[in-house]
Amino acid sequence: MQLLFAELEAPAKALRAEHAGDAGPTPSRNLHSANVNRRKRLLVRIPAAVAASLLLLAGVLQSDWWQNRQADYHTVAGEQRRIALADDSTVVLNTDTALKVSLQANQRRVELLRGEAYFQVAHAAERPFWVIAGDTRAKVTGTEFAVKRAAAEVSISVAEGRVETSTVRNTDPILALAPGQTAVYRDGRAAGLEPVDLSRSLAWQQGRIVFVQTPLAEAVEELNRYRGDKLVLTDPALARRPITAVFAVDRPDDAVSALEQTLNVRARRLAGFWVLLG
Known part of the structure; x- marks a missing residue:
């Protein structure tokens, strides 16, 4: 899954870098044309990565389906x-x-x-x-x-x-x-x-998820167990940020709002399957 998310984030990073470059002096016609072509190639990669991710998600869902069939x-x-x-x-x-x-x-x-x-x-x-x-x-x-x-x-x-x-x-x-x-x-x-x-x-038995100085990457992995969609960290620097918080298991979006406010990150929903945090 991490390789998949890297595929999704790489073109987005490149696009952000280009937008930053556009803020400088106006480029020549040839350079502008090259940038346009490059953006088109990057935008093509995003749907391709999403398609690949959907196939991977289908595999995970199929595995869960088979386990559910075996389970009592x-x-x-x-x-x-x-x-x-x-x-x-x-x-x-x-x-x-x-x-x-x-x-x-x-x-x-x-x-x-x-x-x-x-x-x-x-x-x-x-x-x-x-x-x-x-x-x-x-x-x-x-x-x-x-x-x-x-x-x-x-x-x-x-x-x-x-x-x-x-x-x-x-x-x-x-x-x-x-x-x-x-x-x-x-x-x-x-x-x-x-x-x-x-x-x-064992706080989950009282309907709570408790984190005490937990690296954000670990917290996201735990929160994802309670969500239909999945949280994805798009900024590797955030992975090691410690958080201390208590979240209700039946209100998963409250955790997203809290992370946005306390860590100054932005949540972006992608295709109804992921929430990108970065």
Whole structure:
């Protein structure tokens, strides 16, 4: 996606540079003609990049569609859903999440195909509760914890009880998590065990997204999970700007307005699919 957005932004930057050049002395007829031709070529590139982006978007939507077909439960962007399982456990699905459930006599198994979920597991020592997210898995007999799967990264955060995490291939040692701890796995390998601020990481259950000195690029990635269209940073210098803010998950455009006011950026809507911030 980043390469795609670069394709969209490159011609726009060139056009802005030309407009800046036009503010100087009047060029000769030949130079003016060359500039006109150059602008035409640049404007042709924008629809081409948009067409390519639509194809990529179609691929993403098709992937989500297939996961939804496999899932027993799923949510769309901006939706949250509470599910009561047959074993008296409860699962809360966050935005854009797909979940597959298999409850058997000797074990309970849930597969997180994408997204984020919070589990309140009914105690049953003889029936361990497994959550599988890609190559990462968590095992409990009764506790409360959250699992988030995004691209090649999986994080598991514990609110109550004890959770054992490992990889499907068993190449890493089992990590035992206590309340207030999170385990992060990247590309199927353990990346670390660290403390977690549950009031922030689980704020979505109260309908809030909390950022504290979060780089804007990371904040945009998180906000995009709740939006039908997508925010795109067109100015790389903005990516590292830290923000501290609280946004409501059901009012995504409030975040755009706040970013415009606090960071002095302009939001431009493109083709109904993206909001360019720069």
